[in-house]
Amino acid sequence: MKSRRASRNRTALNARPPRAAAKPKRKTAVRESAVHRPRPTASRTRPGAFSLQPSAIPKRLLDIYQALRNHFGHRKWWPGETPFEVCVGAILTQNTAWTNVEKAIANIKSAGLLDARKLHAAGVERLGELIRPAGYFNVKARRLQAFLDFLVRGYGGETARVAEAGGPFAREALMGVNGIGKETADSIVLYALNLPAFVVDAYTKRAFSRMGLTHPLAEYDDVQKFFTKNLPEDVPLYNDFHAQIVELGKNFCRKRNPRCADCPAVGMCEYGMEETGR
Numbered sequence: 001m002k003s004r005r006a007s008r009n010r011t012a013l014n015a016r017p018p019r020a021a022a023k024p025k026r027k028t029a030v031r032e033s034a035v036h037r038p039r040p041t042a043s044r045t046r047p048g049a050f051s052l053q054p055s056a057i058p059k060r061l062l063d064i065y066q067a068l069r070n071h072f073g074h075r076k077w078w079p080g081e082t083p084f085e086v087c088v089g090a091i092l093t094q095n096t097a098w099t100n101v102e103k104a105i106a107n108i109k110s111a112g113l114l115d116a117r118k119l120h121a122a123g124v125e126r127l128g129e130l131i132r133p134a135g136y137f138n139v140k141a142r143r144l145q146a147f148l149d150f151l152v153r154g155y156g157g158e159t160a161r162v163a164e165a166g167g168p169f170a171r172e173a174l175m176g177v178n179g180i181g182k183e184t185a186d187s188i189v190l191y192a193l194n195l196p197a198f199v200v201d202a203y204t205k206r207a208f209s210r211m212g213l214t215h216p217l218a219e220y221d222d223v224q225k226f227f228t229k230n231l232p233e234d235v236p237l238y239n240d241f242h243a244q245i246v247e248l249g250k251n252f253c254r255k256r257n258p259r260c261a262d263c264p265a266v267g268m269c270e271y272g273m274e275e276t277g278r
């Protein structure tokens with residue numbers, strides 16, 4: 001295994017490409033890593049720096065989950081009284097804070113329309129008025145209407161009937177709906193249909209690449225495969241693990257200035273250990 005200093009130097013060099021007109025280097029006793037200290041951004045790359053044996057990864061993931069859960073407690077996701085409400089929330093939460101989604105859902109509820117068939121019949125203009133607090137309301141109204149078309153025309157408005165088809169089929173079918181991508185489809189499969197699908201988001205990519213477990217440039221499917229390969233296929237675990245990662249990303253593993261010194265996962269994080277000198 002390479003020494004921590006060697007690893008740090010390589011990372012620093014990777015982080016800063018050489019300038020075209022670089023001045024000749026002065027001889028100096030100062031370490032490269034002290035001069036080019038890597039900045040705490042998501043773009044920091046450590047290809048090949050993963051130090052765990054593959055056989056140790058499942059336990060490491062469960063240890064990380066436990067450390068986060070000890071800190072944050074069980075997150076009891078997803079907020080929503082019915083699977084249909086979860087679907088609506090998953091579509092509206094794209095590019096907006098959850099508090100705005102709550103306002104939009106409250107509007108739908110007070111109009112007595114939190115039902116697939118009723119909301120479908122309301123039409124896209126009415127939808128736009130109701131979900132205005134969620135932002136991008138014209139786009140989101142069209143997306144929601146497309147989902148309602150899918151649900152009502154294909155499954156009689158019953159999310160349970162979508163679930164009957166099984167997780168992989170449901171995922172593919174949902175991704176065929178305009179405006180539903182991988183993250184939203186997996187959120188619906190996991191949190192509304194109660195079927196196994198590990199949800200990956202920007203928080204997941206950032207935190208686990210800093211931990212040295214995934215590559216910073218890994219695509220959604222690769223990161224998802226990393227988790228599903230190394231975790232038991234367990235809906236409650238997938239449910240709360242993703243919720244814990246969101247808390248980690250919001251409270252500690254921020255894009256800029258991550259709070260490594262206070263992070264509950266610092267003892268299992270390459271980046272955090274370097275930053276804090278542990």
Ligand code: SF4
Pocket residue numbers: 207210211252253254258259260261263264265266269270271272273
């Ligand atoms: S120690 Fe925590 S906050 Fe720091 S990089 Fe690692 S996961 Fe992110």
